[in-house]
Amino acid sequence: MNCTNNDPATILVIDDDPSIHRMVARIFRHQPYACCFADSGPKALADLERVTPDLVLLDLSMPHMDGFEVAEKIKVVEQMRHVPIIILSGLSGMDILPRALGEYADDFISKTADPSEIIARVQYHLNRKRVLDQMHSDQQYYHHTISLTSAQLALALERLKDASLEVIWRLTTASEYRDNETGAHIQRMSHYAAAIARRMGLKQKTVETILYAAPMHDIGKIGIPDRILLKEGPLSDTEWQTMKTHTTIGAAILRGSSIGFVRLGEVIALTHHEKWDGSGYPNGLKGRRIPLVGRIVALADVFDALTSKRPYKEAFNIETAHRIIIEGNGIHFDPDVVRAFFAIQDEIREIKARFQEGPASLASTPLAGPIIYRQDLPTGRPMDTTGRKATSISV
Ligand SMILES: [Fe+2]
Structure with a gap:
């Protein structure tokens, strides 16, 4: 796969016919797009590991792997899931259009179509993809922001809870x-x-x-x-x-x-x-x-x-x-x-x-460390936990 310029919008042309490569290059020579070419599906799929196009122009009739199979394999590549595929075929549209658009492609253009139509269709799908990419990016940003905010809020609530617990604990300790x-x-x-x-x-x-x-x-x-x-x-x-x-x-x-x-x-x-x-x-x-x-x-x-x-x-x-x-x-x-x-x-x-008895510590928390407490319990006589005599077992 090679590209004709460095514009960020990249069109991948997959076609075994070199004349189609030249035709597409000629049609888009004055357009702000980069055109990359592959003469077979396997080569195009191999190159997807290093280049992610913004749009694919795909021939259907190719040896070894036809356009349907290529499209099917492209769609399972994670970064290609939302990349539009336009079938560019010399076959009759009415024969293959339902299958092509129903399962594999986003549009269909005849190789005999007027260049202005090809340009218009490509522009439409690139603009649409740009909008979808922006929406996807915004969604990711908002999702990330919400996740981050939620985590910060959870942390703040946890700290607030810890602070509340510590205040209660220290006040309780003070009374004890x-x-x-x-x-x-x-x-x-x-x-x-x-x-x-x-x-x-x-x-x-x-x-x-x-x-x-x-x-x-x-x-x-x-x-x-x-x-x-x-x-x-x-x-x-x-x-x-x-x-x-x-x-x-x-x-x-x-x-x-x-x-x-x-x-x-x-x-x-x-x-x-x-x-x-x-x-x-x-x-x-x-x-x-x-x-x-x-x-x-x-x-x-x-x-x-x-x-x-x-x-x-x-x-x-x-x-x-x-x-x-x-x-x-x-x-x-x-x-x-x-x-x-x-x-x-x-x-x-x-x-x-x-929690053995030990030196009192105001740094203690409910979960660790000793705390001061005195039970006024005479040996052999159950008392109330207030430290005073009770009439029954109410230590
Ligand atoms: Fe009590």
Whole structure:
């Protein structure tokens, strides 16, 4: 294949007759097109690897490979899919026109046609291709732009989510500093809760939301006076009533958010001390009237409190914690939640091992590192997770 000039619009002429090459060159000698010539289909197809024409003038009657076969092979070349093919044939148009235009070509011109007609047809198809190429280019540009913008938006949303999580996490940590000295309670209990939720068949998105929301369960303690929250020894009835309000205070702090895990945090804060038998607080909800997430977090919170070592007590061993949870099955805890909890003991032990007590770090996140927490649990006597005595197993 060789070309007659360097104009960007290139016409490929495939014809075994050299006189047709000369005729086409003569017709287009004053037109702003480059003409490339091939005397057979195989040669033209071989050259398509290095030259992509803008239009093909194709003879039908050629030895070895006729024009139909050549057109068929051209159309499967990726960069040639949208290149117009004009049949330039000496055969009768009425005989081959339906087949030629129906399957292979975009137009048909007789070799005996007037040169002005040939030029006009070629110009029409080149202009049409130019418009289509521009549309295709614009589509690719917009597709690329949309993809890029979507990726940037997704990244921005992810960063915003991370920022929101970090702010919530640090505020939660700040509230925990008031009455906790050591530990990774928040991380463990939130992972326990997520693991139980996953075992109970909740959707992954919900499980993830629980993981992020559970750390906020006690955020309402920020509203409990130090003289009560930090008091050593038993609380009076009045003080105990005040302590219970950490649930409603927490819910009030988190109320009205448009962020999913904060809204779930509100539910958790309000309901994590409710009990299956209705003896919990603040509303004495019973059974499935307690939101499932509250029932899940209740068990996760208590289990971690039971198995955590504190300066003033040793951790209960897991067997003892299991016994206490079994004793609370159907009383304090939802039996379905208890069943799920015992079904994932390998994962529970893995979480417990992963988030060991250690030095407090404000750089911690819900997914890694220790967090400050103090459970005021005297050895041998289950207490409420607020750190005060309770009347039953409500650690
Ligand atoms: Fe609590």
